[in-house]
Amino acid sequence: MEEQVRSVIARFIAESPLARFAESGEPYFDEPLVGFAAADDPLFADYKRIIGPFHRTPDEVLLGVFGPEYRAATVISWVLPITLAVRMSNRPETRFPSRAWALARNFGEQCNAALRRHLTGWLEEQGHKAVAPQLTSSWQEFADTPVGIASTWSERHAAYAAGLGTFSLNDALITPKGIAHRCGSVVTDLRLTPTPRTSPHFRHNCLYYREGTCGACIARCPVDALSREGHNKNACRAFVYGTAVDAVAARYGVTATGCGLCQTGVPCEGRIPPGARRD
Ligand code: SF4
Numbered sequence: 001m002e003e004q005v006r007s008v009i010a011r012f013i014a015e016s017p018l019a020r021f022a023e024s025g026e027p028y029f030d031e032p033l034v035g036f037a038a039a040d041d042p043l044f045a046d047y048k049r050i051i052g053p054f055h056r057t058p059d060e061v062l063l064g065v066f067g068p069e070y071r072a073a074t075v076i077s078w079v080l081p082i083t084l085a086v087r088m089s090n091r092p093e094t095r096f097p098s099r100a101w102a103l104a105r106n107f108g109e110q111c112n113a114a115l116r117r118h119l120t121g122w123l124e125e126q127g128h129k130a131v132a133p134q135l136t137s138s139w140q141e142f143a144d145t146p147v148g149i150a151s152t153w154s155e156r157h158a159a160y161a162a163g164l165g166t167f168s169l170n171d172a173l174i175t176p177k178g179i180a181h182r183c184g185s186v187v188t189d190l191r192l193t194p195t196p197r198t199s200p201h202f203r204h205n206c207l208y209y210r211e212g213t214c215g216a217c218i219a220r221c222p223v224d225a226l227s228r229e230g231h232n233k234n235a236c237r238a239f240v241y242g243t244a245v246d247a248v249a250a251r252y253g254v255t256a257t258g259c260g261l262c263q264t265g266v267p268c269e270g271r272i273p274p275g276a277r278r279d
């Protein structure tokens with residue numbers, strides 16, 4: 001069943017017109033990475049402490065839609081790696097995202113939402129309960145928490161739980177296909193074998209945390225939202241959802257532009273950076 005789920009996700013990204021630039025037919029994404037986390041993995045309870053008490057467990061997600069008689073068994077998580085062509089278009093940018101990056105962010109995320117609905121529908125056809133946490137009407141974002149902007153479900157944290165990568169200095173997730181990606185998840189009562197988390201540390205894939213080196217993303221940020229102390233989420237958000245949108249969204253024909261400067265032109269852009277050490 002694990003392989004069937006993987007292939008449903010991969011096929012959608014390979015075949016859906018939503019996964020391609022309207023003008024060229026070129027894809028936004030490379031082949032997805034897919035992982036599974038057990039719904040009763042203690043990490044999800046830990047997230048209430050790490051992110052905030054408002055962050056939902058998989059059971060709470062399922063219960064919120066179907067009631068208490070259903071228990072969550074698995075979180076299916078995926079990473080949609082942004083193609084080399086789109087990443088390359090953003091490398092020379094120093095202030096605002098490239099047009100291709102913004103289109104991939106705007107329409108690629110619409111494709112990601114469609115994938116969430118597609119997988120949920122497919123699981124229901126197989127006789128299972130399934131919910132995409134980010135598409136529920138109760139999904140909420142909170143602007144002012146002790147960890148900055150946070151929500152009732154973090155796709156990055158679901159992907160970490162599902163063994164798909166580790167966190168980085170700029171608060172993203174570095175996967176075997178790099179840091180430039182979109183991610184998503186679905187909670188289901190279908191039991192699947194969890195994907196092992198093999199990294200020795202939750203920030204292992206980032207050279208700054210692994211070896212005390214790199215920091216290339218810091219210099220890429222146009223608004224100094226990154227430093228050796230980490231990521232200023234509020235400054236980043238003001239730029240990504242305010243300044244950048246005001247500057248280029250209308251010209252590009254999108255409503256969301258993203259930014260991605262700290263995810264392109266950096267050693268972790270498309271892979272886990274090797275660094276000097278081999279541990
Ligand atoms: S650019 Fe370097 S420091 Fe920044 S997230 Fe990537 S590996 Fe970590």
Ligand code: SF4
Nearest residue numbers: 221236259260261262
């Ligand atoms: S996404 Fe843009 S604004 Fe936010 S930290 Fe990265 S480079 Fe800075």
